[in-house]
Amino acid sequence: SSISVQIMKEFKIRASAAGKLMIKPRSKSEVLSKTTKGYLEEWTKQQVYGVRKQIKSKYLDKGNAVEDAAIDYAAENLGWLFATKNEEYFEDEYFCGTPDLILEDKIIDIKSSWDCFTFPLFEDKITNKDYYHQLQVYMHLTGKRKAELVYVLMNTPEELTYEDSIDYSEVDSKYRIKRYEIEYNEEDIYILQQVVLESREYIKEIIK
Numbered sequence: 001s002s003i004s005v006q007i008m009k010e011f012k013i014r015a016s017a018a019g020k021l022m023i024k025p026r027s028k029s030e031v032l033s034k035t036t037k038g039y040l041e042e043w044t045k046q047q048v049y050g051v052r053k054q055i056k057s058k059y060l061d062k063g064n065a066v067e068d069a070a071i072d073y074a075a076e077n078l079g080w081l082f083a084t085k086n087e088e089y090f091e092d093e094y095f096c097g098t099p100d101l102i103l104e105d106k107i108i109d110i111k112s113s114w115d116c117f118t119f120p121l122f123e124d125k126i127t128n129k130d131y132y133h134q135l136q137v138y139m140h141l142t143g144k145r146k147a148e149l150v151y152v153l154m155n156t157p158e159e160l161t162y163e164d165s166i167d168y169s170e171v172d173s174k175y176r177i178k179r180y181e182i183e184y185n186e187e188d189i190y191i192l193q194q195v196v197l198e199s200r201e202y203i204k205e206i207i208k
Contacts, residue, residue: 009047011040011200013192015097015137019130021195022188031198040199044207062160063112070112070152071101077173078150080108090141094196099138106146107138112154115166119153119178126180135182136189145184152177 013021017039025033032040046052068085075083080103089098101108109131113119126132126149135147153176158165168176 011043011196011203012091012094012096013137013196013199015095015099015134015141016130018095018133018137018192021192021199022129022133032195032202036195036199037202040202041206044203048207058160059114062114062154062156065157065160066112066154067100067110070110070154073154073173074108074110074150074152074177075101077177078179083108090138092141094193095137095141097134097137097141099142102142102144105144106148107135107142107144108148108150109135109138111149111151113151115156116153116168119176120151121175121178123178126182132182133188133192136185137192139182139184140189147182147184149180149182150177151179 020039021036023033023035025031025036042053071083071085074080080101083101083103086099086102088102090096099107100110111131120127131149135149139145139147153168153171155168156165
């Protein structure tokens with residue numbers, strides 16, 4: 001028997017997962033890539049069973065554990081006065097998400113590197129396209145036209161590391177903070193909106 005479409009909420013893409021929809025399909029005849037379809041199937045299962053898939057990793061654990069400290073450290077060194085973590089959730093017809101920081105003129109997203117070897121000290125451009133798309137969605141949802149992706153290198157909490165603990169607190173902040181500026185790109189948002197519409201069609205098909 002078919003799953004009632006009524007029990008399904010309408011698909012919107014979370015900002016942090018927007019990159020999953022921006023992967024181009026291998027063949028010209030396909031509208032959605034294999035990766036996108038896999039993501040949509042997972043999303044649909046979450047709706048059907050009422051369970052969110054748990055993703056566990058030491059990298060995510062560190063990011064959560066040091067998030068507030070990383071925001072404070074960046075704010076202090078980059079002169080963001082009175083910057084506090086944003087708790088407001090935003091959504092529109094297509095997208096949803098909660099940006100880390102909303103300043104007067106821009107959105108800021110903080111990423112905590114696992115260690116100095118994963119910290120992008122020498123990268124001039126954003127290597128993780130998912131983060132680029134995440135910030136595009138945040139800008140769109142908040143009406144801001146500028147964003148910054150900011151990597152911060154914090155000490156890893158001892159309970160998360162199996163190696164000797166490494167202390168970066170004496171290292172100059174220029175080696176512990178890396179910023180990338182991003183401008184709002186209307187075309188990227190338009191493409192994402194179209195893929196959200198295509199995704200809804202795909203979800204309708206698979207739950208028939």
